[in-house]
Amino acid sequence: MNHSAASPSEPAATTRRTLIVVLTAVAMLAFAANSLLARLAFQTSAIDAAGFTAIRIIAGALTLLAIARLQRQPLALPRGAPYSAALLFVYAAAFSFAYRDIGTGAGALVLFASAQLVMIGYGLVKGERASVPGLLLALGGLAAFLLPSASSPPLGAALLMALAGCAWGGFSLLGRTAGPPVINTAASFLLAVPLALALLLLQRDALVFDPLGAAYAVVSGSITSALGYAVWYWVRSRLSAIGAGAVQLSVPVIGAVMGLLFLGERMSAWSVGAGLATLAGVAWVMLSAKKAAPR
Template sequence: MSRTQALLLTLLAMIAFAGNSLLCRLALQRTGIDPASFTSIRIISGALALWLIVRLRGGTGGAKSASGNWPSALALFAYAAAFSFSYVSLPAGTGALLLFGAVQATMIGYGLWTGERLGRRQTLGLIAACCGLVGLLLPGLSAPPLHGAVLMLAAGVAWGIYSLRGKGSGDPTRVTAGNFLRAALFTAGLSAAMLPWASLDSSGVGYAVSSGALTSGVGYAVWYTALRELRATSAATVQLSVPVIAALGGIVFLGEPITQRLLVASAAILGGVALVVAGKQSVK
């Protein structure tokens, strides 16, 4: 694969990841679908898309690598459910920023817990990111709804756990397909529990299918293909673009405002995380 192809695939993957936020917010803001139904349709659509991609590619590895596992599927389900319910109240850009910050915090925290140590510049970056997150969540007229913010932070922690569990587990597309299939069972239980509040319409279902099949299923497949050509630090740093793309999409497609608080918090969080992931950690 050429460098140009890798960069193009990376850009498409980042747009897909930001698209998840936009599609979820569009569905829950402008259609009648409920968050539990959106979650179930998204996961089932993603499972079908990934299964088809694995079949078309032939995949690599044995049956074990294709099956996934229940703990990872539970983390995937927790991410998807909290993600959907949080976007009932959160703007697209704010949600993506909170999600990204929580994912990176979880993975950085795990690294510190397992013996990695940060340099001075990385420590300053971590402090800046934490201050940005606190500043974003402090009470005020422009603060995001606390309930939605907590749910999105939980979604980020769940996705961070899912990502950590997936390291070195075989062909990532096959493993993700297996985990999506297993997570579909959890979403069926969620939908059954929330049946009295269920609500569907054609537009909402369309957004959910697009989120599952395209920006999740195809998006992950594209990302894993591009990931083979990226260094670890490059892969972590390029994801800084996702909240920015989501915020721009929120302005264009949803008419969402960009507040001064969000701009300052974004600069602190994204800049701080960039300092952390761009440096080299040492093991004590």
């Protein structure tokens, strides 16, 4: 009798799990596509990095506002919104300038490894415990990946992408505050618009408008960023913290495959090995992480 009572819920649970898996994959593809779109813009069009950044942020803000309207959620500025907006702007600007000179997969690796290490470091400061060998492996792998060589990405671009990753990690940590995530993200995008416009002013002598590059920026801002974030926030609330972090480690791999398929980009055996060591170390730390003991 217990079996017959429980059976009607089993198809619904299976459907729910399948939906979570599918939407998780969609979100990871969107994150990786952001890297590909930036590389495509700078490889196949003449658009400048500041213009790409501004168009992406404005398109994201408009899209998130439209989503909020559809959900009939009133727009409000959450506490800490200016800090989130500043971090979002730093991420987007450094991301764009870095992708002028770094490959799709390599950029995604530095970006997500840096972001995860920032969040891991925050947890350690707050008293969480994690594998020290895993942390050393992640840091060593990232250092080896950035080590100057004939096949490594340009150091300046890699450092810019590391800055973007650190800003993204900080933005993600601030995004854990209470409140509707779409509204919080929309507020951050809106407040980042003046910063993007200020960047345009500073870069006015280097601005180059290109319709194709602008189209890539609009798609990046409205679809793979705004809609991708909206999907990810829905998924993230249904995954464990470890699962939510671990699944993001797939993005550099997806990015590398996209770069190979669409731009013919390749990574050296050294870079692949160092990248895998970095991802393995981050995964090790995340899987071994334990919450701080109550005081």
